[in-house]
Amino acid sequence: MRSRENLIPVYYRLADDIKQQIEAGVLKDGDLIPTEAQLGEQYAISRMTVRQGIALLAEAGLIATVKGKGSFVTRPRLNQLVIDLTNSGVSKEQLRYKLVSVNLVRNNLELAHELGLSGETNIIAVKRLLFKGQLPVAIEEKFLRYQKGKPLLETQLEYADFPELVAKHQDSVPVRNDMVISVAALSAEQAKLLETEEVLPALVVKQVIYAKEDKPLGVSIMVCHKDRFELKATSYPLSGRL
Amino acid sequence: MRSRENLIPVYYRLADDIKQQIEAGVLKDGDLIPTEAQLGEQYAISRMTVRQGIALLAEAGLIATVKGKGSFVTRPRLNQLVIDLTNSGVSKEQLRYKLVSVNLVRNNLELAHELGLSGETNIIAVKRLLFKGQLPVAIEEKFLRYQKGKPLLETQLEYADFPELVAKHQDSVPVRNDMVISVAALSAEQAKLLETEEVLPALVVKQVIYAKEDKPLGVSIMVCHKDRFELKATSYPLSGRL
DNA sequence: CAGTGGTCTAGACCACCAT
C-alpha cells in the first residue's frame, strides 16, 4: 500500500497529514484525533501501519496517546530546548584549540568530592584555550579521574570534545551529561588568557559526565568571553524527523 | 510471548538487556548488535517485536541502524543537552510573579523586524518580575503581535509561561522556540527592579517563538540575577524511557 | 459492556549493502 509515485512510506504520509492539520489549527490543543481503526480505514492501511505514524507524532510531542481513551493533540513541548554543543556558540570549523596546561591534582577535596573520589587520588587537570580565528573566546578546564595505563595523547587533548575525551580515557561508559549555566566575573589570570580587561563578567558552562549509577567520570568548566560566545538552543530538533 | 510474571513487555526487556550490555562495556562503540532475525530467535519472539525494542534503543541514541548493514552501538549523544524551562532555575512551586507593566509599542523598528512586522504595527509589551520567596530573581519582558479581539487577561499575564501565553493569544499555532543565552550588565532600572547594585552582570535568556514557515509570534527576554538564577540542562531526558 | 490503545504473531515484498 506504499504510495506508487513517491518513495515516502504511507505511515509517514499519514503523520504529516495530521501534523499539517495541527499546524493549520484544524486540530486544536486537546482535540481527539481519529481512532487507529478509523485512520486505518481512511487510508486503507493496516492498524500496525497506522500505529507507526501515530508513534512519529507522539515522539515529536504533537500528540499524546492515552490507553483506553485515544490520542489527543498537545501543544508541542516548546519548554524543552536542546543545546547542541557541536554546533553552539561558534561553528566547529572556525574553532581552534590551544593547550595551556596538563597537571596532576591531588588533595583538592572539592574536586575529588565532585568526582566521587577520596582526596588522595590523582586527578588529571587539562586547561585549553578556544580560539575563533585569532581571538580567544573561552577557557576550558577539564578534570578526570586518573586512569592507570590510559595516557592522554596530545591529539586527544587538542581535538576531542569533552564527552569523547571521557569516553576514550575512562573504562566506564559515559551515559549522562549534566550542565549548569551561570555567570561569574573573570579572575585576573582568566582575563589575561582571554586578552581582555579584568572586570568583565563571563558565561560559565559547567558539565559533569556520569557513568551508570550516577558515578561521575569527569568535570568540565568553560569560562566564555561575554561578547565572543553565545549558547544557542532550540525546541525544533525534537520533532526534526517530521 | 509476554513475560508471565512481569508486566513489562518483551520488547522492553530486550532493549534493556542490550542497554545493560552497552553500559557495562560488553558491547562497545561501533560494535554490531545481533541481527533482527537472530534476536528474534534468541528471545523466541517475532521480528516486528524485536524491531520495537530496537526502535527504543535507536530513539535513546544508544544504537544507529543502517539499512542493509545492521545496528551499530554508538556513543550516546552527550553533546545534546535538554533545558526544561518548567523545572530549570527554580522549582515552579517556589516561583511568584509580579506584573510590572503592559504597554502598546509602536514604531520600534528593531522589535517590529524581529516579529516580522512593519514599524507601524502595534506590539504588546509585558514586563514581569519573577520572585523566589521575597527575592526578585529575574526580569521577564515579552513582546507579542497585537491580535485584535484577543485581550490579554490578567490571569494569563500573571501565570502562563511564555509558550502557553503565545498559544493562547495568537491565532497561529506555535511550533518552534529558539533560545540564545548570553551575558550583559544590568541597567540602572533593571538593577533597581532586582533590588541589587548597578554594576552586576546578568544572565540573559532570549526566546523567539515561531509558527510554521518561520513566522515569528513572540519574543521573550529574561534578565536573571547572577547569584539567584541558574540554567540547568541534561542529556538524560532523551533516553528517559529506557 | 463496548471501544480504545498496547502488545504480539507469522508471514510477505522491497531497497540497500557487500561480495
Add this chain to the structure above:
DNA sequence: TGGTGGTCTAGACCACTGA
C-alpha cells in the same frame, strides 16, 4: 548473490477507560 533492515498485512488477545 545472500543478508540486512524498512515497510506492511490481517489477524489475535490483552488492559484500560467510560457509560
